Amino acid sequence: MLNNYLEKARIYSKNKNYREKHKYEIAEKKKKYSLEHREEIKAYHKRWRDNHKEKIKEYRVKAKEYNLRWTREYQKTHQEVCQTRNQKSRVKLRNEVLIAYGSKCVCCGETELKFLAIDHINGNGNQHRKEVCPNGSLYAWIRKNNYPNDFQILCHNCNQSKGSYGECPHETARRNMDYAI
Ligand SMILES: [Zn+2]
Numbered sequence: 194m195l196n197n198y199l200e201k202a203r204i205y206s207k208n209k210n211y212r213e214k215h216k217y218e219i220a221e222k223k224k225k226y227s228l229e230h231r232e233e234i235k236a237y238h239k240r241w242r243d244n245h246k247e248k249i250k251e252y253r254v255k256a257k258e259y260n261l262r263w264t265r266e267y268q269k270t271h272q273e274v275c276q277t278r279n280q281k282s283r284v285k286l287r288n289e290v291l292i293a294y295g296s297k298c299v300c301c302g303e304t305e306l307k308f309l310a311i312d313h314i315n316g317n318g319n320q321h322r323k324e325v326c327p328n329g330s331l332y333a334w335i336r337k338n339n340y341p342n343d344f345q346i347l348c349h350n351c352n353q354s355k356g357s358y359g360e361c362p363h364e365t366a367r368r369n370m371d372y373a374i
């Protein structure tokens with residue numbers, strides 16, 4: 194048994210020297226072989242995957258668990274970095290959506306992104322938000338759904354007034370002007 198092992202180690206180290214010496218030739222040979230036997234290799238891998246379906250599934254579950262654990266651990270030890278990163282990506286997403294809808298309040302023309310927000314044209318905002326993204330971000334949902342037509346941009350002032358009074362004072366003023374004309 195020991196002799197066997199020593200013999201194997203001897204061959205391995207001899208081969209190792211050989212491999213080191215002929216590194217480039219071997220790499221070339223490997224490349225050539227894989228090009229020439231492309232279909233065979235593909236079929237071999239497919240066969241292997243088919244024969245190890247359960248194992249692959251198991252591995253995927255384990256890898257997922259491991260990643261989740263790792264992420265949680267990382268978040269715990271890097272709280273500040275994660276917070277800044279999350280905030281940055283939230284702002285980026287928000288701006289992306291606002292720009293896609295014209296980045297301008299449809300009521301008063303405000304263009305400062307920090308003052309702007311997305312508004313449900315039909316006014317059923319809260320209910321819709323609850324339905325499509327109970328725990329997530331509405332902005333992410335909008336981007337994922339290819340910017341539907343049910344939204345517009347309002348600045349916080351106009352949005353707030355619409356919510357509180359049913360109509361923004363700008364709109365009332367415009368209406369009165371129409372009557373005056
Ligand atoms: Zn406005």
Ligand SMILES: [Zn+2]
Nearest residue numbers: 300351361363
């Ligand atoms: Zn307004």
